Amino acid sequence: VSSSSKALEVDCLVIGAGPVGLFQVFELGLVGVHAHVIDALPAPGGQCLALYPDKPIYDIPATPACTGRELVARLLQQAAPFNPSFHFNQQVLSVQPQPDGQFAVHTSAGTAFVTKTIVIAAGVGAFVPRRLPLDGLAAFEDHQVFHQPPEDVTNLTNQRVVIVGDGDLALECALAITQSGAARSVTLMHRRDEFKAAPAVIEVIQQLRTTGQLRFLAAQITGLVTTTERIIALQVVTTDGAASTLELDTLFVLMGLAPKLGPIAEWGLDMARKQLAVNTAQFESSTPGIFAVGDVNTYPGKKKLIVCGFHEATLAAYGVAQRVFPGQTIPFEYTTTSPRLHRALGRVT
Amino acid sequence: VSSSSKALEVDCLVIGAGPVGLFQVFELGLVGVHAHVIDALPAPGGQCLALYPDKPIYDIPATPACTGRELVARLLQQAAPFNPSFHFNQQVLSVQPQPDGQFAVHTSAGTAFVTKTIVIAAGVGAFVPRRLPLDGLAAFEDHQVFHQPPEDVTNLTNQRVVIVGDGDLALECALAITQSGAARSVTLMHRRDEFKAAPAVIEVIQQLRTTGQLRFLAAQITGLVTTTERIIALQVVTTDGAASTLELDTLFVLMGLAPKLGPIAEWGLDMARKQLAVNTAQFESSTPGIFAVGDVNTYPGKKKLIVCGFHEATLAAYGVAQRVFPGQTIPFEYTTTSPRLHRALGRVT
Numbered sequence: 231v232s233s234s235s236k237a238l239e240v241d242c243l244v245i246g247a248g249p250v251g252l253f254q255v256f257e258l259g260l261v262g263v264h265a266h267v268i269d270a271l272p273a274p275g276g277q278c279l280a281l282y283p284d285k286p287i288y289d290i291p292a293t294p295a296c297t298g299r300e301l302v303a304r305l306l307q308q309a310a311p312f313n314p315s316f317h318f319n320q321q322v323l324s325v326q327p328q329p330d331g332q333f334a335v336h337t338s339a340g341t342a343f344v345t346k347t348i349v350i351a352a353g354v355g356a357f358v359p360r361r362l363p364l365d366g367l368a369a370f371e372d373h374q375v376f377h378q379p380p381e382d383v384t385n386l387t388n389q390r391v392v393i394v395g396d397g398d399l400a401l402e403c404a405l406a407i408t409q410s411g412a413a414r415s416v417t418l419m420h421r422r423d424e425f426k427a428a429p430a431v432i433e434v435i436q437q438l439r440t441t442g443q444l445r446f447l448a449a450q451i452t453g454l455v456t457t458t459e460r461i462i463a464l465q466v467v468t469t470d471g472a473a474s475t476l477e478l479d480t481l482f483v484l485m486g487l488a489p490k491l492g493p494i495a496e497w498g499l500d501m502a503r504k505q506l507a508v509n510t511a512q513f514e515s516s517t518p519g520i521f522a523v524g525d526v527n528t529y530p531g532k533k534k535l536i537v538c539g540f541h542e543a544t545l546a547a548y549g550v551a552q553r554v555f556p557g558q559t560i561p562f563e564y565t566t567t568s569p570r571l572h573r574a575l576g577r578v579t
Numbered sequence: 580v581s582s583s584s585k586a587l588e589v590d591c592l593v594i595g596a597g598p599v600g601l602f603q604v605f606e607l608g609l610v611g612v613h614a615h616v617i618d619a620l621p622a623p624g625g626q627c628l629a630l631y632p633d634k635p636i637y638d639i640p641a642t643p644a645c646t647g648r649e650l651v652a653r654l655l656q657q658a659a660p661f662n663p664s665f666h667f668n669q670q671v672l673s674v675q676p677q678p679d680g681q682f683a684v685h686t687s688a689g690t691a692f693v694t695k696t697i698v699i700a701a702g703v704g705a706f707v708p709r710r711l712p713l714d715g716l717a718a719f720e721d722h723q724v725f726h727q728p729p730e731d732v733t734n735l736t737n738q739r740v741v742i743v744g745d746g747d748l749a750l751e752c753a754l755a756i757t758q759s760g761a762a763r764s765v766t767l768m769h770r771r772d773e774f775k776a777a778p779a780v781i782e783v784i785q786q787l788r789t790t791g792q793l794r795f796l797a798a799q800i801t802g803l804v805t806t807t808e809r810i811i812a813l814q815v816v817t818t819d820g821a822a823s824t825l826e827l828d829t830l831f832v833l834m835g836l837a838p839k840l841g842p843i844a845e846w847g848l849d850m851a852r853k854q855l856a857v858n859t860a861q862f863e864s865s866t867p868g869i870f871a872v873g874d875v876n877t878y879p880g881k882k883k884l885i886v887c888g889f890h891e892a893t894l895a896a897y898g899v900a901q902r903v904f905p906g907q908t909i910p911f912e913y914t915t916t917s918p919r920l921h922r923a924l925g926r927v928t
């Protein structure tokens with residue numbers, strides 16, 4: 231591996247900074263293991279923050295009610311004494327077992343690790359923008375095809391722009407580009423003439439349709455017309471069944487986020503219906519040294535609940551510690567009574 | 580069973596009102612099962628309140644620090660929407676499987692149940708007063724031998740009283756009896772001349788020893804001198820190795836509380852070193868319909884941690900529900916999004 235000389239050597243790599251990954255950091259700290267945490271998102275919280283930051287959760291034990299945001303804040307506070315090293319905005323691309331039993335790990339940001347253990351706490355996967363299922367489209371990503379709104383609309387001067395989507399992000403993008411006046415034309419596309427966005431945003435969109443500044447097309451994209459270098463047009467079928475083409479320069483696909491397990495599925499671990507099979511003693515996968523906790527794993531009786539992930543992370547920490555400290559007895563102590571844990575937690579005894 | 584006509588017919592009996600038993604009530608509520616809870620203590624909280632009511636616990640997930648008392652209060656609040664029926668101050672004496680698959684249960688308070696399921700959340704057992712390991716002593720309990728201080732010291736008028744113990748309870752009892760002046764003599768016994776009590780209490784005890792109002796004896800009790808009806812004297816060995824006898828009328832054994840699994844050990848369930856063997860899919864014991872969660876159970880990887888008990892209670896609730904609602908699909912829903920659960924929890928949606 232060309233970058234192995236620069237690889238970070240670590241004891242444990244936690245993949246996923248959702249609630250279970252954060253509690254994993256805490257439990258690893260209790261048994262003396264420092265954790266590095268990788269997440270595809272730019273901040274901790276995972277699905278909890280992505281999907282229900284302000285909605286209450288009622289089944290966290292001893293917390294009768296808290297929002298997703300509060301839950302994440304509390305778990306970060308609890309893990310803070312163990313100073314986890316976070317690596318955000320990147321996905322793990324490859325995991326290669328090494329002859330010495332460790333794992334070489336590379337991420338999409340170019341970070342390289344050599345780690346003794348891995349705990350996969352990836353939930354249902356990284357939340358990534360939904361893609362259009364069109365052959366050949368990926369080749370034009372970041373040139374003509376984008377999955378986030380433009381940072382600077384003036385880059386679109388004199389272009390024919392198409393935006394696909396029915397939510398706030400798509401409508402607000404269409405609005406901003408139209409109102410900037412930079413583009414030659416703006417077309418908003420969705421398979422039905424219905425939107426799932428804030429009423430005020432929908433109202434402005436409808437006004438722009440009436441005045442002709444914005445075109446709406448109820449259609450599905452069925453193919454691409456391309457040269458080797460560019461997309462020239464989209465092949466579309468409108469709701470009345472008629473096929474046509476739609477010429478364009480730039481395409482924004484803003485159809486929301488969807489979880490994607492991503493490269494983990496190709497690591498060669500035992501899987502059952504997109505879940506990683508684990509034992510229930512230490513939540514270790516079919517590869518010794520790789521553990522899986524939370525919604526990503528499966529075993530008889532499994533329920534996809536945060537409370538179960540907390541338990542799984544607790545037992546996995548002991549499995550990790552056994553591998554990080556071979557031949558040593560891993561201490562089992564209570565946080566209420568152990569002076570060692572009080573020191574580790576920064577609590578005066 | 581003579582009292583079967585009066586037996587309470589219930590869906591689920593939870594044995595133990597400690598943290599895991601209380602969270603069991605909550606998880607049962609989420610799947611639509613109402614719980615009756617039995618505990619040997621006079622109030623909920625179990626070991627948590629008995630051993631560390633005011634000491635902080637640091638490893639409850641998303642609760643960076645809380646005392647045992649706070650933990651119990653929060654779990655009671657969380658379970659409150661499901662109105663558990665508590666039966667305090669009693670231990671389960673017998674569990675008899677019935678031909679229809681239910682269980683007849685009798686408690687030490689004379690309460691009788693017929694229940695579809697049982698969840699044992701008894702921790703390391705009921706906390707009962709430590710006994711002196713002396714053959715024949717039990718026969719005199721509640722007549723001459725007591726495991727709690729007297730409610731009315733005037734009952735001890737003109738008696739020779741011996742108190743065994745080195746803690747607050749023993750010293751305060753010795754103090755109260757001595758200062759009442761009712762008894763003919765008061766002897767405090769412990770195997771060493773050392774006390775584990777509040778300094779102020781120890782100071783008064785030492786003053787009473789100096790004035791001769793209270794006698795202290797550093798000795799161990801090795802046997803009893805009895806008639807068929809009464810204890811006449813204790814056989815003791817003092818710290819210098821000398822054997823003697825100590826005449827007495829009333830003995831208070833106040834050596835603190837110790838956990839005792841009690842009659843559960845005699846129910847015929849599979850046990851391993853005083854723990855109940857369970858599966859990890861639903862934490863069911865070797866007897867279908869009887870589940871065990873928290874410190875009382877064992878399985879590969881088991882750690883005696885509250886966080887693990889919370890998970891066990893969660894999965895056990897589904898096992899209980901399957902038996903309470905045979906042939907029905909048990910709903911799996913999230914408290915954040917389910918209108919049914921919002922109604923059940925008394926939260927407006």
